[in-house]
Amino acid sequence: MASSTVENYLKHILLLSEGTSDLVSMGALATSLKVVPGTVTTMIKSLAVEGLVDHRPRHGVLLTDRGRRAALGVIRRHRLVETFLVSVLKMDWATVHSEAEQLEHAISDDVLDRLDALLGRPATDPHGDPIPSAQGKLHSQVYATLATCVLKKPVRVVRVTDQSAAFLQFAEHHGLLPGATVRVIDRNLTAGLVVVKTAGRGSPAFSVAAAGQILIEPLR
Amino acid sequence: MASSTVENYLKHILLLSEGTSDLVSMGALATSLKVVPGTVTTMIKSLAVEGLVDHRPRHGVLLTDRGRRAALGVIRRHRLVETFLVSVLKMDWATVHSEAEQLEHAISDDVLDRLDALLGRPATDPHGDPIPSAQGKLHSQVYATLATCVLKKPVRVVRVTDQSAAFLQFAEHHGLLPGATVRVIDRNLTAGLVVVKTAGRGSPAFSVAAAGQILIEPLR
DNA sequence: TCCGCTATTTTGATTAGTCAAAATAAATGT
């Protein structure tokens, strides 16, 4: 019964706390939800009363078990919807994120499960982001990135974590889709530049920050 | 940019004004939206300021052209979603109405058009309700019903206008789906009863009111 | 330790949507 506003707060808290074990700050949450910090404080206090988050005043927030379960549900809906839009409706992977943003709040468990079955119960969405199970299990592995992997050796792209349409279009244009095999041919930390060799289409160069958004695994 | 609340008001006004040429009363709208009449008056006044409806105080309301276009868009989304849920996800036609009620407010034009193409640009939804075109054209014909058609002669079911899950389940159980061929074998206006012969499964009896919900066309 | 910067919280106000209950207008019947 959580409103879509509440669902969004929970989702963003979970996504921001991914990786790090620290609390999520009000400021970070405000930026990512595009509201002012005061609004976040007010809302978080009420989520704490609902038992969805644990609020440590002046320090940050973290999800309770209930809050985490709810957040994983939203993320599951989001990622399955994205997968549907790309696999069935043949939409561009760069645009499905914002579409899914709306649909994730409107889809029932029944519809979701049928969608999941139709798609063959996929483990990841088109960007390589893992899809939480219906039971709320999420196996997110820690991967190397194009900013950290060994030079010259071929690696496989497994996930692109930047969701912005511009970045995804750029990545797609250079064949940097999950599953693609690529090699980092040069990396200059001083200049902050990474040059990659992809199948065909030239040798795109990235900033180190951008390269860090492309997760890879060594080729067997 | 209309909120889902506004979309619902417009949709209900259009559905209530279907057939009749009179204004839609505040009371009827309040009942069908499940809010109190005072709320409807307040809301209608603000929709009138927005130019979506024409409010005749103390008499009723009707859609402006803009309001009608918006309402048809909502109905198009609703009916295409229902069709998708039944045709692709194999959901029960009795349950899709309430699912579509949520999704109709969350689906973009792009997604909708792809869904429409996937379904082969259907003219009606699973209940036989006509789907407005993307340009806002709706060809709703006037049909006879099981309460008014000739006795004994075979007729084809084209549309079931009652959306309640209970009624739809009953209709389905007796094979009264759009496309089915049936005959009215007895109609007693005094008792208010209609008895129908369907393919196979017995001879269900309806109230005249219920029979009026099943639209038919004579068999060529 | 104290000063100042920065993040957070508070306060007061606003908008959308709703209800309960009182006031008012229209329609109906005799």
Add this chain to the structure above:
DNA sequence: ACATTTATTTTGACTAATCAAAATAGCGGA
């Protein structure tokens, strides 16, 4: 034509979500 019933509108109040701006707390540096 007038009183009564019924529908509509108004009024006042409430909740969820937000913002702007003021108040406050925590932290790092001298």
